[in-house]
Amino acid sequence: MTTEQIPTQNLDTADLLDLIEQSLSRRDLAAASATLSPVPTWQIVQVLERLNPKDCAVMYRLLPKQQAVEAFEALSPELQGELVRSLQDAEIAALFAEMDPDDRVWLLDELPASVAPRLLRGLAPRERDLTASVLGYSQDSIGRRMSPEYVTTHPDLTSAETLRRMRARLADAETIYTLPVTDHARRVVGVVSLRDLLTADDDALVESLMQDAHTVPADSGAEAAARDCTDLGLLAVPVVDSEHRLVGIFTIDDAARILKREESEDAARQGGAEPLTRPYLSTPIRRIVRSRVVWLLVLAVGATLTVKVLSVFEATLEQLTVLALFVPLLIGTGGNTGNQAATTVTRALALGEVRPRDMVRVLTRELRVGLSLGVLLGLLGFGITALIYDWQIGLVIGCTLIAVCSVAATIGGIMPLVARTIRVDPAVFSNPFITTFVDATGLVIYFVIAKAILGI
């Protein structure tokens, strides 16, 4: 048993994980617990996130009380939700009471709707009101992700007075490093940083220290607001209602959390799968299959369109089998061109660089890009095919490449904008669907051009 006595506090997370998985597979809970006890909380969190659901619940029960509370707060909402389902009601109520109102809302969003009212009833009235004020905003809005616990100041207060106010609220404010400045009607007129307050003389007025506030309306989209916050390098952004009155504060750590989740979703959907809610290696195979199978089926059904198109041209194919040789090359190139355009525009949409009303500009740009790429590839395709087969086949391949690239880039470019307009996630609607759609269209173009040029 002395092999377990190696110091674990300086191991990296993967090695730690290996040790713990070994202990758990031997059902040696004491060793597992000893491995984790000298480790800092942030690393415990990483280990818990990477264990499979069953081991994670076991390991969590082995943590000392205080560490368990700290680790729970740092876990992702999905894992919190998973853990909660394995805990006793009293334990859940205690954890829930300790959380900040905004973190509480993240967790509630993960739990079955029937659980939320029960948990909320268990809270102290003030905490319940704060949580309810955040729950009042719609799921994807920034209001849902803000904290209702903030410290404000006023333009006619001094630096010293503001610092005193702030010290009195230190314990429960979400952040004290950026303070919203409000007028008598609670409207945001600026922000002042703790740094500027500390730099200034005691009797300097906030009015002279504050800066223009970048505010976000509580009903605006959480992703866009998170992106603004990180793009501008702001530690915190005041959230306002339609009358520009302060209702909450949104901090950069929540912004980073939102963006990470959005980007995982986008990445998964562009690859044609649903996002996984836990780390890859700890997700059961069944769940991975489930996250992919629906997409794959839908795309396969879509691809039967290509069988249909080809069977229409079956007679032409029988006459000239050589045409079949180029089918994968042509539709592959079309798919690639379409994917390039779709990926660029989807990313630009996510970053707020392009909006649905830019449809015409995007269309013109992608048509020009697609045409340029098509001419380059078409010339090359003509040359090579003319050399190996004959110049007529070469002409068919060259012309098809020009047409397919132009069509594919255009469709790929506007598809994400269409998706956004009809309120579907652009990432869902773009790459895999474009490939399928471009495959079928490309085949029609190919055979029409072939029939025209070869006169069959």
Add this chain to the structure above:
Amino acid sequence: MTTEQIPTQNLDTADLLDLIEQSLSRRDLAAASATLSPVPTWQIVQVLERLNPKDCAVMYRLLPKQQAVEAFEALSPELQGELVRSLQDAEIAALFAEMDPDDRVWLLDELPASVAPRLLRGLAPRERDLTASVLGYSQDSIGRRMSPEYVTTHPDLTSAETLRRMRARLADAETIYTLPVTDHARRVVGVVSLRDLLTADDDALVESLMQDAHTVPADSGAEAAARDCTDLGLLAVPVVDSEHRLVGIFTIDDAARILKREESEDAARQGGAEPLTRPYLSTPIRRIVRSRVVWLLVLAVGATLTVKVLSVFEATLEQLTVLALFVPLLIGTGGNTGNQAATTVTRALALGEVRPRDMVRVLTRELRVGLSLGVLLGLLGFGITALIYDWQIGLVIGCTLIAVCSVAATIGGIMPLVARTIRVDPAVFSNPFITTFVDATGLVIYFVIAKAILGI
């Protein structure tokens, strides 16, 4: 001209951009300048980023001195680099002197290597030394992205003494909200937050207030460090050398900037294109074509493999043209399955959930997932094809789907790990290449199975 007098301070960025582009296209510089003057700096930055390179340089020259300096600091390094090329040497030197050392390094990385020494020579000695200390680390390391300007404290100082130290260094420290705690040998022993310092009694020792520090070695990868920082919601992380001595501090706003850039790169490469360095609508068509054409050519050349494979089986195709009908469907499904696996594993790699040494685990998982998906799709494919054509063709399609899905998921899953092992960006190496590779492999599998079952 009264139409220009509409208030512009409350417009959103896209509308502002429209107004300015209209003014610039009329060459009405006065109107453009008037439109931008009442607008806050963060929005000026968004406008500059979305203008095309020529207009951006023109507009920048129209800004009042102070606003120009502030806007420059907030611009992305790529755009700073672009602007610098349009400015006079004296203007550049002035801007450069005002920047923080870490931001200066970002900019230097964008400029031709010959410019860097000239700019560095123009700096005051202390600033030059600070900048040089950061430039000493390799391009992708966290040392390159840290700030060498920090405030430290010691375990045996009191809260009041620490606050005094901090106030003395307010002007140039990168952050004052998280202070590294070091021992007599400059080794990091913890961190203390300004919040805890303010909460504590004046004579409380730092030792009693500090927490475990999450530190990163200066030569570790910038992306992984940035991800840890945002995942853990830390405002700042101490950067240490191999002896655990403090060399700099890394802040969450820089972490967000690094992750945004990495994610744009990953997204572009998974779509088979090079990342654009400026917003989509302001990137010249020529540059977009350039970012895509090399990839497209490489992939098209790869796809000639499919022509090769098909020409080997040309005789079989001539005998049974019906086999050609299913080619796009089969290779499309293979490509989709491969992409799903590649996207999941690439993302898991980026998030640090999977490492190259997990190769065998990933391989086994993806083989099982691919087999499950293949059996589901294969049964369906058999059923439908058997009904429409005949049961033998159905059997060919069903078996091919099972084999292709298993192979595609396995290749898709391990390809990103292979890429990481041979130090290539996993995103480069995965989706588009997998599609091409799976296309060719899938065709071989298809014809081998067809020949075996149909006995031709």
